[in-house]
Amino acid sequence: MSSFRREKFVPKGGPSGGDGGRGGNVVLIVDPNVNTLMDFRYKRKFVADSGANGQSSNMHGKGAEDLLVKVPPGTLVKDELTGEIVGDLTRENQQLIVGNGGRGGRGNARFVTSVHRAPTFAEKGEPGSERSLLLELKLLADVGLVGYPSVGKSSILSRVSAAKPEIAAYHFTTLTPVLGVVSLEEGSNFVLADIPGLIEGAHEGVGLGHDFLRHIERTRVIIHVLDISGIEGRDPIEDYHKINAELKLYNERLAQRPQLIAANKMDLPDSQANFSRIAAYMKQEGHEIYPVSAATGEGLPELMRRAFKLLQEYVEEPEAVDEVKVYEAKPEAGFTIRRDDDGAYVVEGKDIEKLVAMINFENDEGVRRFQLIWRRLGIDEALKERGIQEGDTVRIRDMEFEFRL
The missing domain is CATH 3.30.300.350 (GTP-binding protein OBG, C-terminal domain)
Incomplete structure (x- = not known):
């Protein structure tokens, strides 16, 4: 504001223009009631309000409220231009400022000097920052079910939790990961994710591989589901190696996660004969194997209890550092x-x-x-x-x- 004090008996009131208020920030905030990033398909531009103008009598304008944008837990925020990770939002009510509001312009009262007693000019407000971001959702699940398509992951999830994934007798029935809460005894529960079926080349994006694999990154325990019956003509041991190879190629750290083997479809013919051979092989590999049947529920309580125990024993991995950035203080070029x-x-x-x-x-x-x-x-x-x-x-x-x- 540019103004001057004009009152009776105050012949030389002087400049009295107040400063403008600061602009609002754009802030991402984690809301557990939001489950997807679907809303961002329809609204992609978020602008915070400007601060209020300064007033006469040296009254400053009010700063604008921050614009809070709700995102689901597990949202990874990247800068679109550089690909740099800006933030990883996992905790309820966690906030991240992604756009800074500019400061308010100064009123003419701020420019009074001993030689310039009556300035008439005032500043405009500083422009706020702008940036384009990429938001990526990685599910926050404790335990992930992985395996080839149609090995029975969705059936297991529907048996041990209240989740109702679509189940059918064809590959790729599950096109998006599904979460369910497994409740054991009072106070003992964990989140189980049905990760859609992986195939060879998944680490390169084949068959929506990247869309599926990123959801396994946050899981602390992996349950590897095998079709022990071999009813589709595939060898469960080959499936085991192919899926693990995809996990390792996508992220080396996934290969280090505790892994339980669920030998599913034990209710079908030939399963018992196959189980003996595969159980002996998995013992050599250092994995525990559990015979289960999603159709009858056999063996699933024991598998879930063991997964919960592994969760309690899990020690958080140190963060992987791909590259160390060194910043040197240098005087910034003026222009x-x-x-x-x-x-x-x-x-x-x-x-x-x-x-x-x-x-x-x-x-x-x-x-x-x-x-x-x-x-x-x-x-x-x-x-x-x-x-x-x-x-x-x-x-x-x-x-x-x-x-x-």
């Missing part, structure tokens, strides 16, 4: 100058760009202040060194100026 395709001189730099955004060019005093800072930064001399001629265009942000010697 840079480049030529645009149309011949204009483009001046870029954090300070000069912020100055242009906040100066009110409709006010003569504001323009003079800009000219003083322009010269103080040495932009005039730098442009002359680059060969600028009178009448050439100088561009800063979205403002264009005509250069005069």
Whole structure:
């Protein structure tokens, strides 16, 4: 605000314009009642409110409220341009500021000096930051069911929890991971995820492999479901090696997770004969194997109790560090100058760009202040060194100026 105090008996009230309020931040907040990122298909742009304008009598404007954007637990936030991970939101009510509001502009009362007693200019507000983000959801499940399509993962989940996944006698019935809560005794429960069937090449994205594999990354215990009957003509041991190879190729750390083998379909013919051979093999591999039947429920309580015990014994893995970034403190260049395709001189730099955004060019005093800072930064001399001629265009942000010697 640019204003002056005008009261009876106060002949020289002086400048009294207050500052503007700060703009709101855009904040992601974890809400356990949100389960998917589906809403972001329909709304992709989020803008926080601006702060209120300053008022006369040195009254500052009110800062804007932050814009809270709800996301489900397990949301990974990446910068779209760089691919850098901005945040990993896993805890209820966890917050992450992804867009900063700009500070409010200063009123004319802030520019009073001993030699300039009555400034008429005031700043505009600082522009808020903008960025494009990628949101990726990784399920927060304690235990994950993995295996080839149609080995009975969905049937096991529906038996041991209240989840109702679609079940049918064809491959890829499950197209999205399904979560269920397994309750054992009072206070003993965990979240079990049915990860859709994996196939060879899943680590390269074959058969929606990446969409499925990322959900296993957060699981602490893996239950590897095998069709022990071999009714589809596949060898369970080959299936075991192929699935584990895909897990390892996607993320080396997945191969280190505790893994239980669920020998499913024990109620079918030939299963008992196959089980003896496969149980002996898994013993050599160092895995516990449990004979189960999703159809009858046989063996499932023992398997779930063992999975819960492994969860309690699980020791959190140290975070993998792919690359160590070293930051060196260097004085930031005040500005840079480049030529645009149309011949204009483009001046870029954090300070000069912020100055242009906040100066009110409709006010003569504001323009003079800009000219003083322009010269103080040495932009005039730098442009002359680059060969600028009178009448050439100088561009800063979205403002264009005509250069005069």
